[in-house]
Amino acid sequence: IVNVEKICKDYQLGTHVVHALVDVDLRIGTSEFLSIVGPSGSGKTTLLNLIGCLDVPTSGSVRMFGEFETSKLDDRATTLLRRDRIGFIFQTFNLLPVLNVLENVALPLELQQVAKPEIARRVSELVEEVGLTEFARHRPDELSGGQRQRVAVARALITNPQLVLADEPTANLDHDTGMAVLELMLEMNRSHGTTFVFSTHDPKVMGIAKRIVTVEDGRIKEDRNVA
Amino acid sequence: IVNVEKICKDYQLGTHVVHALVDVDLRIGTSEFLSIVGPSGSGKTTLLNLIGCLDVPTSGSVRMFGEFETSKLDDRATTLLRRDRIGFIFQTFNLLPVLNVLENVALPLELQQVAKPEIARRVSELVEEVGLTEFARHRPDELSGGQRQRVAVARALITNPQLVLADEPTANLDHDTGMAVLELMLEMNRSHGTTFVFSTHDPKVMGIAKRIVTVEDGRIKEDRNVA
Ligand SMILES: Nc1ncnc2c1ncn2[C@@H]1O[C@H](COP(=O)(O)OP(=O)(O)OP(=O)(O)O)[C@@H](O)[C@H]1O
Ligand SMILES: Nc1ncnc2c1ncn2[C@@H]1O[C@H](COP(=O)(O)OP(=O)(O)OP(=O)(O)O)[C@@H](O)[C@H]1O
Numbered sequence: 001i002v003n004v005e006k007i008c009k010d011y012q013l014g015t016h017v018v019h020a021l022v023d024v025d026l027r028i029g030t031s032e033f034l035s036i037v038g039p040s041g042s043g044k045t046t047l048l049n050l051i052g053c054l055d056v057p058t059s060g061s062v063r064m065f066g067e068f069e070t071s072k073l074d075d076r077a078t079t080l081l082r083r084d085r086i087g088f089i090f091q092t093f094n095l096l097p098v099l100n101v102l103e104n105v106a107l108p109l110e111l112q113q114v115a116k117p118e119i120a121r122r123v124s125e126l127v128e129e130v131g132l133t134e135f136a137r138h139r140p141d142e143l144s145g146g147q148r149q150r151v152a153v154a155r156a157l158i159t160n161p162q163l164v165l166a167d168e169p170t171a172n173l174d175h176d177t178g179m180a181v182l183e184l185m186l187e188m189n190r191s192h193g194t195t196f197v198f199s200t201h202d203p204k205v206m207g208i209a210k211r212i213v214t215v216e217d218g219r220i221k222e223d224r225n226v227a
Numbered sequence: 228i229v230n231v232e233k234i235c236k237d238y239q240l241g242t243h244v245v246h247a248l249v250d251v252d253l254r255i256g257t258s259e260f261l262s263i264v265g266p267s268g269s270g271k272t273t274l275l276n277l278i279g280c281l282d283v284p285t286s287g288s289v290r291m292f293g294e295f296e297t298s299k300l301d302d303r304a305t306t307l308l309r310r311d312r313i314g315f316i317f318q319t320f321n322l323l324p325v326l327n328v329l330e331n332v333a334l335p336l337e338l339q340q341v342a343k344p345e346i347a348r349r350v351s352e353l354v355e356e357v358g359l360t361e362f363a364r365h366r367p368d369e370l371s372g373g374q375r376q377r378v379a380v381a382r383a384l385i386t387n388p389q390l391v392l393a394d395e396p397t398a399n400l401d402h403d404t405g406m407a408v409l410e411l412m413l414e415m416n417r418s419h420g421t422t423f424v425f426s427t428h429d430p431k432v433m434g435i436a437k438r439i440v441t442v443e444d445g446r447i448k449e450d451r452n453v454a
């Protein structure tokens with residue numbers, strides 16, 4: 001469902017160019033559970049942004065779901081593709097500050113125009129699964145760092161997307177809470193065939209991944225199956 | 228240098244009250260290297276904010292450096308206390324988006340009106356120590372998550388404060404980069420007697436801490452010396 005071929009991503013800063021990704025090839029299928037690992041600044045978030053159609057490569061192609069080449073899509077097509085098929089957990093959460101937990105998690109379903117009773121049912125169930133029922137009416141600034149992170153997780157999963165891109169989903173979570181979140185994702189992978197692509201430094205995530213892709217200085221250094 | 232007595236912190240949300248901290252006593256001296264640990268939502272960030280004079284308790288007292296009781300200080304006194312004696316690494320970084328790395332790190336010294344040549348020398352040295360010399364002129368949105376975190380670390384340490392409060396300082400860092408940051412802090416603790424108080428889930432930090440304070444549901448569950 002993800003076919004990345006020979007992509008390069010450069011950032012121009014004045015006269016100086018940062019080669020964030022260099023010649024990256026990657027193919028990801030359905031039901032995968034893979035972890036992208038590598039040092040700080042090695043290109044993990046950049047790669048996730050390209051796969052998630054939040055950005056386009058400087059050269060090379062990103063082909064999604066067998067049919068969409070991201071650099072050829074217009075804004076409307078990209079928005080629909082992301083809304084309906086991809087769930088994204090950002091490294092910096094990006095919750096809407098004026099909405100509470102329930103409203104932030106409901107938003108993707110509102111955008112898909114799902115019926116209100118179904119939204120209410122699905123949202124309260126997922127908020128329960130990430131342990132935030134007690135805080136359902138808090139807004140992001142009334143939550144701890146780890147609580148905000150869990151809202152971001154719930155929001156990414158609520159639409160039951162085919163592909164979930166999770167950038168450091170456990171960075172602010174204690175061991176037990178992190179494991180609970182990973183169990184939830186593993187269960188969606190088993191029962192729905194959802195593909196999960198993590199960018200992480202957390203050994204717990206690396207421990208349950210079925211495939212590990214190592215990035216260093218913008219290049220893929222290693223790509224191995226572990227289970 | 229930190230004397231916390233019987234503090235409670237309540238957050239009022241409409242009719243419902245969150246008891247974020249309940250009856251917390253804590254004494255911290257010079258040259259300490261301690262880690263506050265506990266589940267997500269247990270009160271760690273709230274405790275750091277009270278120690279760092281970013282907030283005042285609902286009841287009880289926080290006495291800093293043997294002389295300042297935080298709930299009795301006016302804004303000006305609190306600002307000076309924080310500026311000159313405390314360094315703070317926030318869980319969400321809080322860098323200034325319009326300033327680059329060098330400017331963000333220099334800011335606390337500018338506020339102390341240190342001479343420009345000395346600022347330049349100290350800033351470039353510390354930026355080197357956190358491995359960001361190559362990215363010195365990038366702004367926060369032109370940096371990776373872990374790079375931004377390292378800028379926040381450098382900014383907290385640049386004034387050589389007596390007390391550093393570090394909220395999840397390694398959450399977005401790979402193992403090696405995280406260890407390098409911890410080594411830097413351990414060295415400041417040994418050579419300057421700087422007290423470090425961490426809030427963390429990272430086993431690496433817990434591994435080098437000399438004292439571990441465990442928080443659960445707003446209460447101190449355990450407080451033990453390990454080295
Ligand atoms: N402004 C606020 N209004 C209401 N409740 C709040 C507010 N800030 C924090 N809380 C609540 O206080 C409790 C403690 O929050 P705190 O941020 O101290 O937790 P933490 O231990 O740092 O968690 P984490 O490990 O997830 O960062 C949480 O249950 C949180 O929801
Ligand atoms: N908008 C930008 N302009 C310039 N350079 C950028 C920009 N965004 C990222 N970079 C650079 O591209 C490189 C890769 O960044 P990326 O965010 O992908 O790293 P990462 O592997 O996610 O790191 P971390 O583990 O610290 O989150 C970094 O060196 C970063 O400084």
Ligand SMILES: [Mg+2]
Pocket residue numbers: 044045046091167199371372373
């Ligand atoms: Mg990143």
Ligand SMILES: [Mg+2]
Pocket residue numbers: 144145146271272273318394426
């Ligand atoms: Mg916190």
